[in-house]
Amino acid sequence: MRKLFILFFVLLSVLFSSFADASLSVTAKSRTFTNGTANDATAVDASFVDTYGNDQTISSYINNMQSGSLANDFTITMSGLDFNFHASASGTPSSNVLLNVLRGTSPTTSIRWNETNGYWDFTNNGTNFYPIAPLVVSTDPTGPSEGTIWYNTSTHSLKFYNGTVNQSVFSYPTNYHGSSAPVWSSSSSLAAMNVAERDSTDTYNINGTSLTPVFEGGSPLPGTIGTGGSSSTTITGSGTSFETDFQVGDVIHTVYNGTQRITAIASNTSLTVANAMTIANGTTYYYGFGPAPSTWYNMYAMLSSGSASVILSTRNIAGGDNFPATSLGFTPTAYRQLPFAILTDSNGNIIPFTVANGWPYRPKIMWNVPASYLTGSGPQGPGTTTVATTTSPSFVTTNASAYVPPISTICDLHYTSVGSYLEFRTTGTSNIIGAGFSNTSFTGYLPDFTLNSSQQFDLAGNNESSGVYIDVMGFVVTEVP
Numbered sequence: 001m002r003k004l005f006i007l008f009f010v011l012l013s014v015l016f017s018s019f020a021d022a023s024l025s026v027t028a029k030s031r032t033f034t035n036g037t038a039n040d041a042t043a044v045d046a047s048f049v050d051t052y053g054n055d056q057t058i059s060s061y062i063n064n065m066q067s068g069s070l071a072n073d074f075t076i077t078m079s080g081l082d083f084n085f086h087a088s089a090s091g092t093p094s095s096n097v098l099l100n101v102l103r104g105t106s107p108t109t110s111i112r113w114n115e116t117n118g119y120w121d122f123t124n125n126g127t128n129f130y131p132i133a134p135l136v137v138s139t140d141p142t143g144p145s146e147g148t149i150w151y152n153t154s155t156h157s158l159k160f161y162n163g164t165v166n167q168s169v170f171s172y173p174t175n176y177h178g179s180s181a182p183v184w185s186s187s188s189s190l191a192a193m194n195v196a197e198r199d200s201t202d203t204y205n206i207n208g209t210s211l212t213p214v215f216e217g218g219s220p221l222p223g224t225i226g227t228g229g230s231s232s233t234t235i236t237g238s239g240t241s242f243e244t245d246f247q248v249g250d251v252i253h254t255v256y257n258g259t260q261r262i263t264a265i266a267s268n269t270s271l272t273v274a275n276a277m278t279i280a281n282g283t284t285y286y287y288g289f290g291p292a293p294s295t296w297y298n299m300y301a302m303l304s305s306g307s308a309s310v311i312l313s314t315r316n317i318a319g320g321d322n323f324p325a326t327s328l329g330f331t332p333t334a335y336r337q338l339p340f341a342i343l344t345d346s347n348g349n350i351i352p353f354t355v356a357n358g359w360p361y362r363p364k365i366m367w368n369v370p371a372s373y374l375t376g377s378g379p380q381g382p383g384t385t386t387v388a389t390t391t392s393p394s395f396v397t398t399n400a401s402a403y404v405p406p407i408s409t410i411c412d413l414h415y416t417s418v419g420s421y422l423e424f425r426t427t428g429t430s431n432i433i434g435a436g437f438s439n440t441s442f443t444g445y446l447p448d449f450t451l452n453s454s455q456q457f458d459l460a461g462n463n464e465s466s467g468v469y470i471d472v473m474g475f476v477v478t479e480v481p
Contacts, residue, residue, distance in 0.1 A: 085113075117141045140166050174202045175481060177360035179301060182213065182340050184368065187349035188291065189213075190342070195308050197301040199334035200317070206301045206336060208308030213299060216313045217253065217289035218328050221245050225254070226281030233276050237269040245287060245324055246271065249296070250314045253289040254279060259348070261295045261314075287324060288313070293348040296405045299338040304330050311335075312342065318480045319406050339363055339477040341405040356474065366412070366474035367403065395458035397427050403472035404455040410476040411455075413446040416469045423460040427452045448476065 085097050097113045107126035114121050114129065119141075121129040128145040135141065135150035144150075146163035158169045178196030185191040190213045197206040223239030235252065242265050246252065252273065253259040260273035275293060290297065290312070297312040311328065315321040317337045339360060343351050352368040404411045415422060415435065424433045424446060435444050451457050459470070 116143075174198060175200075177336075177339065179338060179360060181355040181359040181363070182299065182338075182342075184350065184352045184354075190312075190350070193310060195301045195310060197336040197338070199303065199336050201334065204303055204334035206303045206308050206334060208301075208310075211308060211310045213310040213312050215288060215290035215297070216311050216328055218287055218330075220284045220286055224282045225252075225279060225285045226283055227277060227279045229278065229280050231276040231278045233263075233272050233274070235271050235273060235277065235279065236281075237271075238282070241268050242271045243268050247315075247321070251288060251290055251292040251295060253286040253292075254283050257283070259288075259290050259292040261292045288328075291344045291348045291350060293344055293346050295344050297342050297344075298405075298407065299340045299342075300335050301338060302328075302332045302335040304332045306333075316406055337480050339407070339480040340365065341407055341477075343403065343405070358476070362476055362478060364412075364474055364476045367472070393460055395423070395425065395460045397456050398459045398470070399454070399456050400451060400472050401455040404451060404475045406455070407477050407479040408455070408475040409451045409453060409478045410448055411451060412473040412475070413449050414443070414471040414473050415446065416443045416471075417461070421461065424449065425458045426450045427454075427456040427458050445473075 085099075089095070093115050096115050099111045101109045103109065107124075109122070109124055109126065110129075111120065111122045111132070112129060117137075119135055119137075120132045122132055123129045130145055130148055131150070135148075137150055137152060138154045140152060140159065141148065141150060144161040144166075146161055149158070149160045149169075151158050156174070159166050160169060161167070176198045180194045182193060183191040192210040192212045195206055195208045195211055198204070199206055222241060222245075223237050225235050225237045225240065227235060246262055246265060248262055248265060250262050251259050252262055252271070254277075257277050257279050260275055260277055262271055263274050264272040266272070295314060297314060298316050298318075300311045300313060300317075302309050302311050313323070315323055317323070317335075323332075323335075339362065340355070342353065345351055354366045354368045356364045356366045358364050400411055400413075413424070417435075422435045424435070425431055426449075433446065433449075435442070435446070449457065
């Protein structure tokens with residue numbers, strides 16, 4: 001139909017080329033017409049002569065029509081190679097403009113500028129009008145004909161009118177995850193990954209290829225910090241705003257003293273970190289950068305100035321956190337939290353992992369640690385025993401948060417017992433899972449075990465126990481939409 005539309009205008013150009021390229025005039029005939037009298041009825045319509053007089057008057061009228069001075073009478077003017085329809089229009093447009101083909105006893109066909117909906121449409125039967133090209137609109141068209149198709153950029157959906165209602169043919173996926181799974185690369189980095197995400201407000205697409213995840217970090221924060229030059233876990237600030245710029249779990253960084261996780265914030269000028277630092281007073285400091293020892297980092301796909309990036313942050317947006325204004329060094333246009341988190345060990349190394357299955361919806365992240373961790377005599381899990389021993393026949397609340405992040409409430413447990421019957425249950429429930437035999441050493445695996453929102457579970461043994469070891473082997477991301 002678009003080709004027909006173009007052909008129509010090409011024909012118009014040919015028909016009116018003499019008007020467009022030269023001054024239009026009429027050469028007077030040898031006879032003079034008398035008003036109301038058609039002396040040459042075969043050449044001039046009687047009513048036309050009656051209205052406009054003789055040849056000279058007609059010639060003057062046509063030349064005036066070309067110049068546009070009679071636009072109130074004729075709604076088409078020609079100037080150069082342009083055709084101007086509805087030339088008398090001014091102000092806010094309100095009228096449709098049609099190009100009609102009169103077909104005698106058959107219906108008139110038309111091409112129309114539809115001012116109501118703001119697009120070109122056409123009719124083959126004089127009644128039903130259809131868009132010439134597929135529509136891309138921000139609001140559904142008003143009063144479309146049955147069969148009209150359009151794409152709505154506000155709802156991200158392809159629709160058509162079925163004669164009764166607007167029917168959705170296809171809707172753009174909302175809140176979708178489409179990025180490749182993260183891959184451990186080294187003790188300090190992850191492999192580059194591809195990103196295809198819908199942002200958290202369902203407004204922007206975040207797309208990028210071969211993006212290497214980086215730890216967040218921005219410009220220097222106000223004021224200076226120090227420990228008086230001695231080793232201490234307490235950092236004192238001068239002109240600082242610790243309560244505004246940080247929260248517990250964030251990391252603080254200096255160029256020459258490394259990065260540490262914040263465990264407490266006493267005031268705007270005093271905070272505590274997990275491991276002692278030796279910092280000269282008056283030192284410039286930063287939010288972020290990493291990796292810091294024994295710290296969880298969440299992953300985000302971000303969009304800024306049209307470019308995508310992958311950021312590792314201590315903040316958990318799904319858990320109610322916000323990005324501090326100075327954490328990134330830039331203000332993202334949009335972002336999306338990915339269903340993933342990494343953990344560093346006590347030396348700041350990224351613990352090896354494998355995205356086992358489920359990516360990108362509720363993926364299971366398995367700790368990829370040596371088999372020596374499963375010997376039953378320590379150390380357990382990725383470097384440290386989650387539960388060393390229990391001799392209590394009553395349930396004792398056990399915390400698995402060392403190896404299960406806040407974005408998860410399901411984990412895989414491996415247990416080894418030396419002469420103790422074991423019972424497990426989710427903290428706060430009465431659903432008990434038993435394992436093993438009294439006075440018998442045994443080992444086993446408990447997959448997809450449910451924890452409470454604080455990553456805790458209850459464990460009971462018997463008083464004949466000489467040792468119980470529990471490994472957290474992996475976790476399922478359950479709290480990132």
